[in-house]
Amino acid sequence: MPSSPTRRRILATGAGAALAAGVMSRTATAAPATEETRSLDELYRAALAEGGKLVIYAGGDTPTQQDATKAAFRQAFPEIDLTIVVDYSKYHDVRVDNQLTTGTLVPDVVQLQTLQDFTRWKARGQLLAYRPAGFSKVYDAFKDPQGAWTAIGVIAFGFMYGADAAGPTPPRTPLDLLDPAWKGRIASSYPHDDDAVLYLYSLYVRKYGWDWAARFAAQDVVFARGSNFPGDSVRSGAKAIGVGGAGAPLGTGPVRWVLPDSAPFMAWGQRAAILRRAARPAAAKLYLNWCLSAARQQSSFNGWSVRTDITPPTGLRPVWTYPNAHLDGFPAFMADRAEVERLKQTFALYFGEVHGDPTPGRLGLHPGA
Structure with a gap:
C-alpha cells in the first residue's frame, strides 16, 4: 500500500503550486505596454540622439517599390539615414532568421507579407513589444494584443x-x-x-x-x-x-x-515589427509611429487604412466589411505551410514551373549592412 505523503512534501508541493499560481497570476494580470505618448518631433530627437540611422527590410517586388515611402519619410525627418531593402518576403524572413542565428542582424524593422513569421518570432521572444501612437485605433485583427507587431497598411x-x-x-x-x-x-x-x-x-x-x-x-x-x-x-x-x-x-x-x-x-494587413535585437530601436519607433499617423493612413494608395477612425473615400468601405476579401482567411492560410506547399505544386501542374530571376535581384545574406 503506498505510504501517505509526508508533511514536508505537502508543504513543498503546496509552496511550489502557490509560487506557480502567483507567477501565472502576475503574467495574466500584468499591465500591457502603454501606447506611445511622445510626439513625432520628440521621437525624431530620440532617433537622432541614437545615431540617426534606420534599416528596414520590406517585402516587395522591385528595388524601387518603396522609393515613395523613403522620400516621404526623408522629407519629414531629413536627418535620418534611412535604408529600405526590398525583396520577396519569403527571402527576407529566412534572411532574418539566419542573421539572428549568426549574430549578424542588419534590419531594425521588418514589414512582410509572410504573416506566420510574426507569430513565430513573437513566440521566440525576437520581437519588441511596442504600441505606437494610434495603436488603439488599429483594427483588432491587424495588431498583436501585446504590441509585438502591427499592420501598417492594407494590401x-x-x-x-x-x-x-x-x-x-x-x-x-x-x-x-x-x-x-x-x-x-x-x-x-x-x-x-x-x-x-x-x-x-x-x-x-x-x-x-x-x-x-x-x-x-x-x-x-x-x-x-x-x-x-x-x-x-x-x-x-x-x-x-x-x-x-x-x-x-x-x-x-x-x-x-x-x-x-x-x-x-x-486582402491583408502588411505586418511590421521592431526586432528585439535591433541596433536602432528609437529610429524604429519613430518609423512605426509615422506609419500609423493619421496623415499617412489617409494617404494610402488604395484608400484603405488599418485604422478604424479613418474614413475611406466615398464609394469605399473599410476593408474588413467586405466578406469576399477573406481577411481572416489569409493569416490562417499562411500558417498552414503543408497546405501552401501542396497548392504550389498543384498549380505548377496546371501552369508550369516558375521561371525567371527574382524581380528585386539577388541580394544575398546581408543587404543594407
Whole structure:
C-alpha cells in the first residue's frame, strides 16, 4: 500500500503550486505596454540622439517599390539615414532568421507579407513589444494584443484590366476571364511563387472548381515572377488583363483594378515589427509611429487604412466589411505551410514551373549592412 505523503512534501508541493499560481497570476494580470505618448518631433530627437540611422527590410517586388515611402519619410525627418531593402518576403524572413542565428542582424524593422513569421518570432521572444501612437485605433485583427507587431497598411490582390483594351464590357469576375475574347491577352504573376497570389488563386478554385484553373491555363496566359508584373503588363499595353496584383479600387486611370461585388478577392494587413535585437530601436519607433499617423493612413494608395477612425473615400468601405476579401482567411492560410506547399505544386501542374530571376535581384545574406 503506498505510504501517505509526508508533511514536508505537502508543504513543498503546496509552496511550489502557490509560487506557480502567483507567477501565472502576475503574467495574466500584468499591465500591457502603454501606447506611445511622445510626439513625432520628440521621437525624431530620440532617433537622432541614437545615431540617426534606420534599416528596414520590406517585402516587395522591385528595388524601387518603396522609393515613395523613403522620400516621404526623408522629407519629414531629413536627418535620418534611412535604408529600405526590398525583396520577396519569403527571402527576407529566412534572411532574418539566419542573421539572428549568426549574430549578424542588419534590419531594425521588418514589414512582410509572410504573416506566420510574426507569430513565430513573437513566440521566440525576437520581437519588441511596442504600441505606437494610434495603436488603439488599429483594427483588432491587424495588431498583436501585446504590441509585438502591427499592420501598417492594407494590401489587396485581385485582377485588373486596361480601360482602352477591355472596351465597353470589361471582366467583372474571375469567370469572365475564361471568355475566349481574352485568350492570349492575360498576364499573371505565378501563384506558386507568391503566397498572396497563391491564396487568391486558391479562392478562385474554391469557388469555381479546378476546372476553372484548367480553362484559365488554356487561355494562353503569360506568367512571370513578381506581383508587379500584371499591372506593368496592362499599363504598357502588352496585355489587356492582369491577374494577381494590387491596385486602387476607385482608380480612374488607364489600369482599372476590379473590386468585385461578391466574387472573391483577397486582402491583408502588411505586418511590421521592431526586432528585439535591433541596433536602432528609437529610429524604429519613430518609423512605426509615422506609419500609423493619421496623415499617412489617409494617404494610402488604395484608400484603405488599418485604422478604424479613418474614413475611406466615398464609394469605399473599410476593408474588413467586405466578406469576399477573406481577411481572416489569409493569416490562417499562411500558417498552414503543408497546405501552401501542396497548392504550389498543384498549380505548377496546371501552369508550369516558375521561371525567371527574382524581380528585386539577388541580394544575398546581408543587404543594407
